[in-house]
Amino acid sequence: MPSGNRWRANVIKLVYELLTILATRQNQEPDPDDRELIVTLTQLYEEAIAQLREEGREEGREEATLELIDNLLQARFGEVDEELAAIIEAIAALPSQEFTPLLLQRSREELLAQFTPEPEPEE
Numbered sequence: 001m002p003s004g005n006r007w008r009a010n011v012i013k014l015v016y017e018l019l020t021i022l023a024t025r026q027n028q029e030p031d032p033d034d035r036e037l038i039v040t041l042t043q044l045y046e047e048a049i050a051q052l053r054e055e056g057r058e059e060g061r062e063e064a065t066l067e068l069i070d071n072l073l074q075a076r077f078g079e080v081d082e083e084l085a086a087i088i089e090a091i092a093a094l095p096s097q098e099f100t101p102l103l104l105q106r107s108r109e110e111l112l113a114q115f116t117p118e119p120e121p122e123e
Contacts, residue, residue: 003055012048015041065092072103084108087115 002008022038025031069088073080080088091099091111102111 003051008048009052012045012052015045015048019045062092065096068096069099069103072100076103077108083112083116087111090115090117 019038019041022034022041026034026038066088069091070080070085073084073088077084091103094102102114106114
């Protein structure tokens with residue numbers, strides 16, 4: 001199930017509940033088919049949980065990068081107004097080894113000129 005699917009967390013929870021039921025039933029009435037299903041579902045569940053953890057770490061990294069850029073802009077220019085806030089995500093697309101020197105060395109005007117997207121022509 002794709003990571004953006006809104007039902008994903010519910011499906012993972014249901015798989016876990018099904019595993020619990022099957023494991024309980026397996027303890028009471030051993031069944032080879034249940035055993036195979038338990039192994040398969042356990043693997044799927046563990047993979048899904050690992051992927052959720054990795055996605056959470058990635059989101060955390062992205063948030064930390066955005067916060068770092070915001071903090072550097074505040075330290076350099078004081079308040080981060082709408083113009084500066086609008087370029088934070090574009091700056092974050094660069095590796096930190098590239099954006100850190102830019103933020104420390106370039107003027108506000110240079111940063112805005114480099115990272116402000118060109119307006120699309122009206123038809």
